[in-house]
Amino acid sequence: MISVFEPVIGEEEINAVVMALRRGEISGSFGESIVRFEQEFAEYCGCKYGVAVSSGTAALHLAVAAAGIGPGEEVLVSASTNIATALAVFHHGAVPVPVDSEEITWNLNLDLIESLITSRTRAIIPVHLYGHPVDMDRLCEIARRHNLLVIEDCAESHGATCRGKKTGSFGDMGCFGFYANKVITTGEGGMVLTNDKVLAERLRLLRNLAFTKPRFRHELAGYNFRMTSYQAAMGIVQLHKIEQIIAEKRRVAHTYHRYLSDIPGLQLPSEASWARNVYWMYAMVVQPEFGISRDQLMEWLSREGIDTRTFFCPMNQQPCLQSQPGFREIPCPVADKLWERGLYLPSSYTLSEATIQSIAESIRRATQQAKKITL
Numbered sequence: 001m002i003s004v005f006e007p008v009i010g011e012e013e014i015n016a017v018v019m020a021l022r023r024g025e026i027s028g029s030f031g032e033s034i035v036r037f038e039q040e041f042a043e044y045c046g047c048k049y050g051v052a053v054s055s056g057t058a059a060l061h062l063a064v065a066a067a068g069i070g071p072g073e074e075v076l077v078s079a080s081t082n083i084a085t086a087l088a089v090f091h092h093g094a095v096p097v098p099v100d101s102e103e104i105t106w107n108l109n110l111d112l113i114e115s116l117i118t119s120r121t122r123a124i125i126p127v128h129l130y131g132h133p134v135d136m137d138r139l140c141e142i143a144r145r146h147n148l149l150v151i152e153d154c155a156e157s158h159g160a161t162c163r164g165k166k167t168g169s170f171g172d173m174g175c176f177g178f179y180a181n182k183v184i185t186t187g188e189g190g191m192v193l194t195n196d197k198v199l200a201e202r203l204r205l206l207r208n209l210a211f212t213k214p215r216f217r218h219e220l221a222g223y224n225f226r227m228t229s230y231q232a233a234m235g236i237v238q239l240h241k242i243e244q245i246i247a248e249k250r251r252v253a254h255t256y257h258r259y260l261s262d263i264p265g266l267q268l269p270s271e272a273s274w275a276r277n278v279y280w281m282y283a284m285v286v287q288p289e290f291g292i293s294r295d296q297l298m299e300w301l302s303r304e305g306i307d308t309r310t311f312f313c314p315m316n317q318q319p320c321l322q323s324q325p326g327f328r329e330i331p332c333p334v335a336d337k338l339w340e341r342g343l344y345l346p347s348s349y350t351l352s353e354a355t356i357q358s359i360a361e362s363i364r365r366a367t368q369q370a371k372k373i374t375l
């Protein structure tokens with residue numbers, strides 16, 4: 001089976017972890033690697049401060065906590081996203097409000113934001129889906145006009161840029177994940193970036209159970225979201241390779257484009273003129289003209305040894321969110337359609353041109369077969 005993604009862990013990553021362990025860098029409170037990883041990753045993204053945490057989910061939780069968002073408040077969130085984005089709001093007692101997607105980049109539709117703002121709205125969490133950045137200049141202008149905080153979900157967009165500026169550096173905070181399938185990985189892990197010194201201090205405090213003085217007496221209810229130091233050592237090595245990894249991800253995407261773009265009924269990923277898409281995953285939408293449904297195509301590919309995944313189930317359809325008091329039933333027809341018709345293909349950055357070509361040929365056979373049957 002050609003899997004949707006295979007992480008590449010080299011000797012350099014292994015040596016960095018072993019050396020960190022030999023230096024006694026075990027937990028998140030000791031050693032040099034955490035601070036170095038935080039500084040280097042923040043600098044790469046064009047931010048002043050980085051706070052490393054245990055996952056992308058933890059990064060989002062910590063950002064929402066540091067923003068002081070809570071019961072009685074609402075946060076606008078991209079409808080089409082990993083459930084983790086909405087849960088960060090939900091678990092703080094605030095209501096995540098879905099913003100439907102737009103048709104081309106599949107990111108949240110900025111034209112809808114103002115109609116969803118109420119007196120309870122505190123923040124917007126845009127998700128840079130599958131590696132394509134949201135137009136952050138426009139989103140931040142809307143947020144400023146309405147005095148809303150912006151927390152970017154960059155779990156899928158490390159290194160993606162909007163008019164040359166990296167995702168994660170536009171909002172009040174930018175949240176990253178370093179899970180095994182992410183652009184760079186520490187196995188599990190995450191980071192919150194900010195340019196605000198006060199927020200950075202608050203994030204650090206809340207990450208570590210809000211220990212202050214005297215020790216063991218706590219003014220604030222914090223969390224243990226610490227990253228282990230040997231994971232940070234691996235992160236530093238991965239970060240040094242990030243531009244190479246992005247170049248390979250873009251090569252994979254361009255190769256898919258070349259072999260798939262003449263097949264009718266497939267909407268392929270886009271790249272706006274102002275954007276650098278890092279193509280975290282190579283996603284596409286199966287239109288009716290293709291001849292068979294998205295699910296039939298997935299079954300076909302699976303039989304041919306090619307693994308795929310669907311797009312996300314949108315927030316408006318999530319039972320765990322629908323049962324929350326204050327849940328707002330907002331129709332999201334585009335995100336619903338993406339959930340029904342979207343899938344992503346194997347996207348390891350080590351895929352050869354021959355493998356990509358064979359996947360594309362399998363997709364072409366699927367549509368040709370379907371058209372023969374309906375003739």
Ligand SMILES: Cc1ncc(COP(=O)(O)O)c(C=O)c1O
Pocket residue numbers: 055056057058081082084085127153155156177178179189190
């Ligand atoms: C958009 C988005 N947000 C948040 C997360 C959660 O990250 P993690 O799995 O590191 O908790 C993911 C993970 O895949 C994601 O894709």
